[in-house]
Amino acid sequence: xxxxxxxxxxxxxxxxxxxxxxxxxxxxxxxxxxxxxxxxxxxxxxxxxxxxxxxxxxxxxxxxxxxxxxxxxxxxxxxxxxxxxxxxxxxxxxxxxxxxxxxxxxxxxxxxxxxxxxxxxxxxxxxxxxxxxxxxxxxxxxxxxxxxxxxxxxxxxxxxxxxxxxxxxxxxxxxxxxxxxxxxxxxxxxxxxxxxxxxxxxxxxxxxxxxxxxxxxxxxxxxxxxxxxxxxxxxxxxxxxxxxxxxxxxxxxxxxxxxxxxxxxxxxxxxxxxxxxx
Numbered sequence: 001x002x003x004x005x006x007x008x009x010x011x012x013x014x015x016x017x018x019x020x021x022x023x024x025x026x027x028x029x030x031x032x033x034x035x036x037x038x039x040x041x042x043x044x045x046x047x048x049x050x051x052x053x054x055x056x057x058x059x060x061x062x063x064x065x066x067x068x069x070x071x072x073x074x075x076x077x078x079x080x081x082x083x084x085x086x087x088x089x090x091x092x093x094x095x096x097x098x099x100x101x102x103x104x105x106x107x108x109x110x111x112x113x114x115x116x117x118x119x120x121x122x123x124x125x126x127x128x129x130x131x132x133x134x135x136x137x138x139x140x141x142x143x144x145x146x147x148x149x150x151x152x153x154x155x156x157x158x159x160x161x162x163x164x165x166x167x168x169x170x171x172x173x174x175x176x177x178x179x180x181x182x183x184x185x186x187x188x189x190x191x192x193x194x195x196x197x198x199x200x201x202x203x204x205x206x207x208x209x210x211x212x213x214x215x216x217x218x219x220x221x222x223x224x225x226x227x228x229x230x231x232x233x234x235x236x237x238x239x240x241x242x243x244x245x246x247x248x249x250x251x252x253x254x255x256x257x258x259x260x261x262x263x264x265x266x267x268x269x270x271x272x273x274x275x276x277x278x
Contacts, residue, residue, distance in 0.1 A: 002030025
């Protein structure tokens with residue numbers, strides 16, 4: 001039996017990337033994982049990956065993967081997702097907020113004033129807001145239980161320039177959501193943590209590497225590394241000590257003793273890099 005056998009998780013934005021990695025790692029720990037995304041058919045998105053394919057990997061890893069088509073810009077669809085989990089499982093132990101709409105301009109290299117104003121609505125009105133909405137629903141499930149973990153996939157872009165002005169604003173706001181929801185959920189023993197990955201070898205960054213040769217993938221991490229951080233937190237009865245904080249996945253690797261899938265320890269984000277990674 002895995003460390004999270006019998007537990008139920010929701011991972012948003014899990015068709016690919018870090019969300020996929022988190023879902024698979026939760027499955028490897030034995031959890032039942034409801035994973036969401038908009039891509040249900042291969043080829044319908046510019047990048048590879050579907051929620052069905054991720055669900056299959058979750059089940060193959062040892063858990064139970066359940067794919068749920070969900071547009072997190074639609075509050076009704078999100079409400080139905082949480083309602084389904086409540087009806088079918090009667091509990092929710094882990095929420096991973098990973099859905100964050102990434103417009104094509106994100107890696108275009110142009111300054112904000114040469115990009116469309118819609119970038120704000122994409123990354124704030126949809127991306128950051130989706131974490132707030134999902135956390136609102138999760139609180140209704142976790143508070144009566146007196147336990148739970150909400151992991152917000154953030155970025156050191158909350159503290160330094162990264163990619164795009166609105167990207168940084170969105171991640172900074174997400175870390176504020178973490179701090180303030182953690183404050184209000186603390187009496188109910190629900191922990192909320194922002195996780196900062198480093199440079200991750202996702203489908204998106206691999207594609208961006210061709211047009212951005214300055215990206216250095218030495219010391220990058222797999223898309224499952226932050227998933228291992230989520231599992232470590234979910235398995236730790238003392239995780240409240242991290243609640244309200246933004247913590248690098250690499251820092252938690254030192255804390256809990258896990259490595260990446262190839263046995264390495266990645267460099268982590270530019271901020272909070274361990275001395276041993278230099």
